[in-house]
Amino acid sequence: MKFLQPRFLMLFDFDETIIRDNSDDSAVCLLPSQELPAWLVNSYREGHYHEYSAKIMAYLADQGVTKECIKSGVENIPPNPGLLDLFRFLQSHQQDFELVVVSDANMYFIETWLEHAGFRHLFKRIFTNPSHFDTAGCLVLRPFHSHSCTRCPENMCKQAILREYLADREKERGGVGFQRVFYVGDGSNDVCPTHALGPQDTAFARRDYPMHRLLLEMQQSQSAKPKANVVPWVTGNDIVDFESKETPNRQIIMINKLTLI
Numbered sequence: 001m002k003f004l005q006p007r008f009l010m011l012f013d014f015d016e017t018i019i020r021d022n023s024d025d026s027a028v029c030l031l032p033s034q035e036l037p038a039w040l041v042n043s044y045r046e047g048h049y050h051e052y053s054a055k056i057m058a059y060l061a062d063q064g065v066t067k068e069c070i071k072s073g074v075e076n077i078p079p080n081p082g083l084l085d086l087f088r089f090l091q092s093h094q095q096d097f098e099l100v101v102v103s104d105a106n107m108y109f110i111e112t113w114l115e116h117a118g119f120r121h122l123f124k125r126i127f128t129n130p131s132h133f134d135t136a137g138c139l140v141l142r143p144f145h146s147h148s149c150t151r152c153p154e155n156m157c158k159q160a161i162l163r164e165y166l167a168d169r170e171k172e173r174g175g176v177g178f179q180r181v182f183y184v185g186d187g188s189n190d191v192c193p194t195h196a197l198g199p200q201d202t203a204f205a206r207r208d209y210p211m212h213r214l215l216l217e218m219q220q221s222q223s224a225k226p227k228a229n230v231v232p233w234v235t236g237n238d239i240v241d242f243e244s245k246e247t248p249n250r251q252i253i254m255i256n257k258l259t260l261i
């Protein structure tokens with residue numbers, strides 16, 4: 001039933017893209033002191049964020065921050081402005097868009113937040129670091145995968161994830177690929193996956209955040225120019241405006257639905 005397959009794939013980063021803040025920073029605010037000790041902060045090594053994040057979780061457990069406290073802390077992280085409007089738009093266009101999260105946060109945070117926001121069902125897959133609470137109540141993080149990309153942190157190359165997903169889905173869809181791919185992100189680790197995008201695709205880069213700055217630099221240099229369109233975004237509504245043009249025939253339906261609310 002090829003005609004029922006979504007035409008578009010849209011991938012989302014999580015921290016500072018779907019949610020307003022970095023989820024680890026929000027978790028740190030649950031500490032009685034609301035900050036990490038210097039020895040922990042100083043132990044951060046460039047390119048090893050995953051390891052640092054695991055240390056933060058261990059410290060939270062050590063300081064008596066419970067699973068319940070973490071759960072409600074994560075649920076209460078605000079979305080980025082307009083992101084829920086974007087999710088509602090995508091919900092009303094589910095026949096067009098397949099949605100995926102690709103994030104270096106962790107599964108517990110992402111599922112907890114999306115379920116609380118009421119949008120978990122929109123996402124076909126969540127690619128992120130596996131996590132579970134151990135018997136001592138510590139959220140244990142494991143690396144997502146290993147890869148051979150020299151640009152990315154050891155535990156995750158989002159380009160490798162995207163390429164593998166595109167190949168798998170094309171096979172599952174009987175050889176039919178997506179017409180367009182959209183990638184929404186903000187961070188420096190959101191640049192690598194944009195190399196898997198073609199001229200028909202779009203990289204939505206949060207304006208003035210590292211992904212945007214790095215893509216602008218790449219556009220100005222002659223080497224490694226991104227093939228995809230680069231569209232800066234400030235709120236989720238900027239992305240709704242863009243996608244509305246991709247799905248003009250369904251606009252009427254959406255407007256009707258909104259007026260009924």
Ligand SMILES: [Mg+2]
Nearest residue numbers: 013015016187
């Ligand atoms: Mg991010």
Ligand SMILES: [Zn+2]
Nearest residue numbers: 149152157192
């Ligand atoms: Zn990479």
